[in-house]
Amino acid sequence: MMYYYSQNTPIGPLCICADEQAITKISFKKIIESESLEEETPIIKQAFEQLTEYFNGERKHFDLPLNPQGTVFQKKVWSVLQSIPYGETWSYKQVATAVGNAKASRAVGMANNRNPIPIVVPCHRVIGTNGALVGYAGGIEIKKSLLEVENKKE
Incomplete structure (x- = not known):
C-alpha cells in the first residue's frame, strides 16, 4: 500500500x-x-x-529508509548526492566524476532533475561550475533557502 x-x-x-x-x-x-x-x-x-x-539547523544527516524509483544511472547519481557533505556544494562535473564519467554532466543534471526525494537526497547541493544556482525542481528560491539553512553560522 x-x-x-x-x-x-x-x-x-x-x-x-x-x-x-x-x-x-x-x-x-x-x-x-x-x-x-x-x-x-x-x-x-x-x-x-x-x-x-x-x-531548525539541528540535523545534518537524514536517517530514513528510502526507496527512490529510477534507472541504475539515476540511482548511482542519487547515491553520490548523499555523499556531498552538509553545507558544501559540488558542480555537476564533480558529481559526474564521482559517478565515474567526467563527461556525463548533462546526464547528471537530468538525474538530479528526476530525483524523487529532494532535500533528503540533497540535489540542492549541486550547482553550476561557475557557482551559479541552476535548475531545481522546487525552484531556485527554495534551492537558495536550503543552502542558506546549511550555511548558517552557529
Whole structure:
C-alpha cells in the first residue's frame, strides 16, 4: 500500500509519499497517487520530524529508509548526492566524476532533475561550475533557502 501526507514547512508545503517500509517521494506540492491513502504513517511522521530538525539547523544527516524509483544511472547519481557533505556544494562535473564519467554532466543534471526525494537526497547541493544556482525542481528560491539553512553560522 502507498501513503501520502502533506505539511507546511519553512519552504512551503511538502508532500511525502511512502510504502510500508520506506520513503518513495517528496514533492513540493500535494501529490495524490491513485490507490494511495492520505495517512501520516510512522515513516512519514519520522521524515517530517527529521525535516523539521533539518530546517531548525539541528540535523545534518537524514536517517530514513528510502526507496527512490529510477534507472541504475539515476540511482548511482542519487547515491553520490548523499555523499556531498552538509553545507558544501559540488558542480555537476564533480558529481559526474564521482559517478565515474567526467563527461556525463548533462546526464547528471537530468538525474538530479528526476530525483524523487529532494532535500533528503540533497540535489540542492549541486550547482553550476561557475557557482551559479541552476535548475531545481522546487525552484531556485527554495534551492537558495536550503543552502542558506546549511550555511548558517552557529
